[in-house]
Structures are given as C-alpha cells and as structure tokens.
Amino acid sequence: MDLEAVRTFVAVADTGQFQEAAAELSITQQAVSRRISVWEKDLGVRLFTRTPRGAELTIDGQALLPHARELLRVAERAVASVRAGRRPLRVDVIASRSAQSGLMRGFHRAHPEVELDVLMLFEIETAVAAIRSGAIDVSFRAVAAPGQPLPEDIVSVPVLDEPLQLLVGPAHALAGAKSVTLAQLVGHRIWMPGIVPGTEWGAYYDALVAEFGLSVEATGPNFGSDALLDTIADTPALATFMGEHSRLIWPAGHGLRRIPVTDPTPVYPHSLIWRRDNPHPALAALREYLGAQPSRPEGDTWKPAWAAQGSDRRRTGGARA
Structure with missing residues (x-):
C-alpha cells in the first residue's frame, strides 16, 4: 500500500x-x-x-x-524501531536469576532512560549468530572455550569473574563449615544436572574437574532450579555449585547453606560480546557502566586457561591469579 x-x-x-x-x-x-x-x-x-x-x-x-x-x-x-538511539538495546542474559541479569538490572537503575529488550538464549553459538545477524546487540558469555572460537567481527571484553560457592543441605558433612577448599571437596558428590556437553559452562566444569580431581555429576534430567534445591536439601550426600551473584530463593525449611570455596576460589569468567560495527549508542553506556563495576574478587582465584587473558586457548588446564 x-x-x-x-x-x-x-x-x-x-x-x-x-x-x-x-x-x-x-x-x-x-x-x-x-x-x-x-x-x-x-x-x-x-x-x-x-x-x-x-x-x-x-x-x-x-x-x-x-x-x-x-x-x-x-x-x-x-x-x-531501527532509528539510531530509538530502538531498545537487545541483551542476552542466559537466565533470569544469573549474575548477568543482575548486572543488567544495575545498568537499568543507573540508566533508566535506556530502553532494554532482555532475552535468554541458551548456547553460545545461538547467541553469536544472533549478534552477527543483528537480532540482538550484546550477550554475556564465557569465552573462548575450547572449540568455540569467536568470529573476527565479534568483540569480547571480560566484565566479571564470579566466585563459585558450594550449596549444601543441613545434613551435609560440610554444612557447618565457614569455607571449604577445593582440596576438601575431593571425594564429595557435586551434582549439577544443568551442565550440557558442548556449552561454555560444560567446558568450564570439565576444566575444573581435570585440574582438581573433583567429582561433578550431570546425571538425570534437569527439572530446573527448584527441583535441584529440593534434592540438595533432602540428600545429605549431595552438594552443588552456584555463582555468588546468582539469586535463588528456597523455602526456609530447606536449611540450605552457601559456603565460600577457597584456596583457590574458582571463578566463572563472564565476558560481554558484541559485533564490532554495532552502532547502538547505548552500547557505549553499557560498556562504561560494566567497566566501573568490581570485576575480580580479591585473593587466590582459578579459572580455565582459555578464559585467562593472554593464555593459550588450546590448553585445557587452569590459570591462577
């Protein structure tokens, strides 16, 4: 017409x-x-x-x-919808209760004038393809995991090393500990049904197991965080890892404990990725905001060598800082 x-x-x-x-x-x-x-x-x-x-x-x-x-x-x-500065900034945060979602909530409080369109994509390949096609502007990912090289037109900047914590029920052998070392976790069953082979978090936990000899199980269907929390609360032999900034809620009767992991503290490396020629004006504001946030915890930390700046991405071991 x-x-x-x-x-x-x-x-x-x-x-x-x-x-x-x-x-x-x-x-x-x-x-x-x-x-x-x-x-x-x-x-x-x-x-x-x-x-x-x-x-x-x-x-x-x-x-x-x-x-x-x-x-x-x-x-x-x-x-x-496509005029510069008028359409929303499209952001992939993977999950609603994740550290990435928390970072974007903070950005929204600091910049309420920036309209956001928040999505939750699953695999890094899907996120990268969406960025390259223009379907989304940015994503938070762990890069570059083995076998997942980023295309030349994609930029990646580290924004947060998130400490892992151990989550246990009230009857677990470590429930009373104020902190645990990675060496103390050897021999304990750590259950994480959300790990999917081929994902960046799958590569992360493969490297963690290889480096410290932990027993991380991904068996059974993933019925979501509520089912995971119920099982951890009711099973004294099981524990799980969760990010320090993850926002999970459970019934008071579960008696779950979040325990810091030390010597070294395993950290999950979140990076912001976007297409090099993306012209959205809010992207600069987001990068400036993230750059001003604390990005690394103090003390002895560990992350896979492929996630450490300047490391050889072909290695499967770890790097300590």
Missing part, C-alpha cells in the same frame, strides 16, 4: 481542504488531487465528496479513516 497516498488521505480528511492538505504536506494541490484520485481508482470507491466548502468524507472514506491512521502509526513505529 502506498503510504504517501494514505498520508495524503488523512491530511485531506483532517483539514477538509485539498489546498490546506497540500500546504501541510509541502506538495502542490494537483499532486494531492492526483494521489486521492489514483487511490480511489485502486480501491474502487469514492473517498471524498467535493463541495464548495471543501472535501467531505463519504461513508467509505469514514470507514477507511481509522485504518489509515493506524497504518501511519505502524509505519512510524517500524521506522523508530
């Missing part, structure tokens, strides 16, 4: 005069008459009755007018 004809029709309907509509649209009166005439011919109906007082809508014109107005509103929204 010719939007210029729609816009001309609405202008004539609002002003009641072809001449005034022409002045409003900055075109000649003849151009207005021609657009209306062509559209009437295409539609097969008369839209206006010409009278000495001007142009009056016919019954068909009255029926068409609200739809014509909506067409112009839709067109305006379509243009605004």
